[in-house]
Amino acid sequence: xxxxxxxxxxxxxxxxxxxxxxxxxxxxxxxxxxxxxxxxxxxxxxxxxxxxxxxxxxxxxxxxxxxxxxxxxxxxxxxxxxxxxxxxxxxxxxxxxxxxxxxxxxxxxxxxxxxxxxxxxxxxxxxxxxxxxxxxxxxxxxxxxxxxxxxxxxxxxxxxxxxxxxxxxxxxxxxxxxxxxxxxxxxxxxxxxxxxxxxxxxxxxxxxxxxxxxxxxxxxxxxxxxxxxxxxxxxxxxxxxxxx
Numbered sequence: 001x002x003x004x005x006x007x008x009x010x011x012x013x014x015x016x017x018x019x020x021x022x023x024x025x026x027x028x029x030x031x032x033x034x035x036x037x038x039x040x041x042x043x044x045x046x047x048x049x050x051x052x053x054x055x056x057x058x059x060x061x062x063x064x065x066x067x068x069x070x071x072x073x074x075x076x077x078x079x080x081x082x083x084x085x086x087x088x089x090x091x092x093x094x095x096x097x098x099x100x101x102x103x104x105x106x107x108x109x110x111x112x113x114x115x116x117x118x119x120x121x122x123x124x125x126x127x128x129x130x131x132x133x134x135x136x137x138x139x140x141x142x143x144x145x146x147x148x149x150x151x152x153x154x155x156x157x158x159x160x161x162x163x164x165x166x167x168x169x170x171x172x173x174x175x176x177x178x179x180x181x182x183x184x185x186x187x188x189x190x191x192x193x194x195x196x197x198x199x200x201x202x203x204x205x206x207x208x209x210x211x212x213x214x215x216x217x218x219x220x221x222x223x224x225x226x227x228x229x230x231x232x233x234x235x236x237x238x239x240x241x242x243x244x
Contacts, residue, residue, distance in 0.1 A: 010051065102138070139162070
């Protein structure tokens with residue numbers, strides 16, 4: 001498959017701990033032009049690259065009170081993101097990454113576009129305006145290469161009002177496509193769980209560019225593209241790029 005048909009989901013997750021510098025660089029070096037990463041916020045409202053609200057699965061910190069949003073950004077940056085259950089000690093030096101690592105990466109790879117998915121857990125602590133304000137330096141510096149996305153539609157509407165040129169929604173329900181919230185946003189991208197598709201032919205009815213996840217099978221990926229998907233999102237970018 002072509003690189004312009006694929007999104008590296010949480011970086012090259014099949015080969016490196018998700019949402020880390022290693023995973024992002026590995027995806028790009030494998031040929032990815034599109035990379036998706038997840039954003040949580042620290043207690044001082046700074047963005048870090050992390051999927052889960054708690055730190056058990058990725059960082060091996062199992063205490064119930066160990067939530068990302070309960071710790072300051074500099075403390076988080078000292079904690080592991082090594083996914084030791086999957087990789088053992090292979091990535092034991094990998095730490096939770098601040099979003100600022102994108103400054104260097106995207107400077108080195110100007111052809112790459114990154115989807116920033118804001119996870120909704122931070123909305124328990126912060127209002128939407130605070131999250132968008134915290135991301136403003138990245139919009140100002142890297143907007144040509146960044147797309148801000150979320151399953152929280154009002155958050156993406158606010159981002160559009162705050163001059164984010166590229167936005168996307170992660171669809172909660174198929175019927176939401178006909179709702180006024182999404183119609184009011186006019187997102188450039190719509191991310192869709194393949195399990196939420198009523199039928200593959202429905203992809204042709206989406207006005208925005210469609211991104212279907214999670215797809216690691218080459219035949220399934222090709223079928224989705226043939227049915228009208230603009231992009232498919234995968235944990236195994238290298239596998240799909242090199243498939244014959």
